């Protein structure tokens with residue numbers, strides 16, 4: 001028999017209390033190890049962060065969320081909150097504790113006249129897109145449709161429409177959440193404005209968000225141009241991109257991914273496996289005007305296999321889904337640049353020569369546009385003044401390759417770090433970067449701590465890029481400090 005340590009015994013007792021307090025009153029599913037659906041329900045996107053929670057409370061609605069929060073809080077049980085389970089850091093699960101799983105709460109409704117939508121806290125980006133596109137409307141979000149909306153929006157949210165319409169969190173008008181004492185709280189510009197500020201970028205620190213009210217924008221299709229640029233041309237392309245983007249119109253989103261060309265049918269045989277810059281340029285405006293910009297972009301380098309087509313918004317939002325499947329192993333490090341210096345460009349290009357996995361990517365995006373026109377104090381989201389975002393994303397399948405893949409990311413990050421601006425996007429952080437959370441929020445940190453202390457004084461919601469509350473005098477006494 002496995003011996004439990006005192007902490008594990010405490011957790012086990014707490015879980016038993018939580019389970020018996022929920023039994024008979026919970027409308028959703030209560031799943032424990034050994035139950036039929038448990039194995040499938042415990043899985044999250046990143047296999048590097050696989051854990052075994054002792055109880056999964058799959059909520060049927062807001063009252064279930066309240067019940068689960070109250071029961072776990074009373075029993076002092078470690079609790080994770082899960083929407084889409086895409087946290088790179090694995091914050092939406094835990095060992096031995098409770099998972100509040102919102103996957104049955106994916107309802108979305110649209111008011112086409114007002115150009116507004118309401119969606120529930122377990123929604124995936126794809127469920128929102130499906131509802132809004134019925135009316136030719138869009139909510140600006142991320143680029144992979146199986147990503148959870150709650151985690152993405154609460155951390156900020158970048159995607160194809162960020163330069164034209166701002167971050168996802170900039171398009172939220174109100175939140176409904178269950179706070180640590182189980183009460184329902186609304187937050188908007190005129191109601192709990194401090195909490196409204198904190199929820200736009202401050203992540204899952206303040207409660208379980210059960211509903212989002214958001215602004216929508218008209219859009220049905222876009223012009224998408226893609227190309228692959230080979231080894232010797234990559235550095236030149238990156239320099240052109242760096243110099244061009246600060247003057248580019250908001251309607252243009254031009255992303256670059258450095259990687260090994262996939263072994264896929266649509267890639268010419270002589271290109272497969274070689275280091276490439278994969279270019280995706282999106283034009284969101286008058287197609288004729290876009291033609292000029294896209295021609296210009298692709299004249300700056302010598303890309304092979306250039307394609308240009310009009311794609312529906314739903315096709316755009318799902319085209320990367322298969323590149324990032326559930327259950328593979330992922331590790332990331334991210335940062336911002338004010339500008340991209342030549343040394344950093346060379347470091348990235350040279351790193352491709354030793355990349356351990358063909359699915360690993362150096363993702364480069366330029367923000368600016370509408371996202372940069374929101375003043376720094378308006379939302380808790382971190383720095384908007386450094387427009388170049390880099391995400392080093394290792395993606396592999398075999399656990400025996402963990403060390404090589406993690407080391408490759410860390411080495412490249414350490415080389416680039418001196419040229420980076422301070423700051424990091426919380427949704428692109430790994431689980432080993434707790435020390436960078438204050439860096440993500442910097443001058444917004446003290447205000448976040450104030451809001452956290454008011455709504456979650458005992459840090460019940462701590463499986464996130466955590467902003468700890470101020471220690472209260474009662475807590476200090478309890479812990480003999």
Ligand SMILES: Cc1cc2nc3c(=O)[nH]c(=O)nc-3n(C[C@H](O)[C@H](O)[C@H](O)COP(=O)(O)OP(=O)(O)OC[C@H]3O[C@@H](n4cnc5c(N)ncnc54)[C@H](O)[C@@H]3O)c2cc1C
Nearest residue numbers: 083084085086087092142143148150151152157158204209
């Ligand atoms: C394949 C993939 C593609 C991505 N693409 C983008 C992109 O294009 N743009 C971008 O900005 N980011 C992107 N990301 C990063 C993404 O924003 C984060 O991984 C985000 O956390 C995902 O949200 P989720 O709801 O799936 O996460 P979960 O793992 O469910 O949760 C993440 C965090 O949010 C908290 N949380 C979840 N739901 C709630 C809730 N209802 N109330 C309160 N707290 C909650 C959790 O407790 C946890 O701390 C991507 C990630 C992946 C894996």
